[in-house]
Amino acid sequence: MTLLKIKVPASSANLGPGFDALGLALALYDRVELQITDAGLKIEVTDVGAGGVDDVPTDESHLVVRAFRRGCEHLGLRPPGVHLRCFNAIPHARGLGSSASAVVTGVAAAYALAEKPLDDDALQLAAEFEGHADNAAASLLGGFVVAWNEGERFRAERLQPHHDIRPVVAVPALRSSTDATRGLLPDRVPHADAAFTAGRAALAVHALTARPDLLLSATEDRLHQHYRASAYPASSELVRALRAEGVAAAISGAGPTVLALTTEGILPAGVDVTSFDVTELPIDPGGVQVAAQ
Structure with missing residues (x-):
């Protein structure tokens, strides 16, 4: 069955004055292996220098799974079962975008399963989970991002950060x-x-x-x-x-x-x-x- 290997960066949002608008992707990565199986859901979580796993759910409430399901629904996919292996390095609840990275992982996996390139709808799906697009856009696009919303639509542009930073x-x-x-x-x-x-x-x-x-x-x-x-x-x-x-x-x-x-x-x-x-x-x-x- 299909095996997807996903690598997603951490992110830092706000950067001082850019509240909910500015984000920066950082070279600290969660890695996930998502395999489509015949049926059922299985989740394995391993932390790599990033706190314990006791607070990470291993059922349908897992954030990667929720985002993957939402992405599949958007793309018209119905995978029979999922085996998820998570190798976490981004610390949770520290302000480094761990939840956004999980959401981006799930959405990107759905797009890869559908063999579609990531697009504006992928950002929309990811940003809807948190209500703002700064962290999600940084993890999705990399580099330095400016994010905003137009009504209920989330938007972001990637800019090239200066090489000296x-x-x-x-x-x-x-x-x-x-x-x-x-x-x-x-x-x-x-x-x-x-x-x-x-x-x-x-x-x-x-x-x-x-x-x-x-x-x-x-x-x-x-x-x-x-x-x-x-x-x-x-x-x-x-x-x-x-x-x-x-x-x-x-x-x-x-x-x-x-x-x-x-x-x-x-x-x-x-x-x-x-x-x-x-x-x-x-x-x-x-x-x-x-x-x-």
């Missing part, structure tokens, strides 16, 4: 929930803060693609990070300390991982990162990859 992530043991941290955001923000952040988001696009020397200013935000600081005080303090050293640092997605956009691939020696796992993660250039056997 070398992201570094600092991942704490603490977990965070997107739903919980969104609950800390106010219904309204001051007009001055909205205007400030809009300008910085526009500058971030320029800095990430052409002017890395502007990244410190371009990653300033007044829209969301300070409202959620109480959810991960150590991460917020690390962002402050890095920025004081001239490093363009921000909370990655819903946190608590800290993303530093450097040109050296290292963090300043004087900054305390003892409670974080610090790793340079290059920008992934190509997004999800699927091989059929």
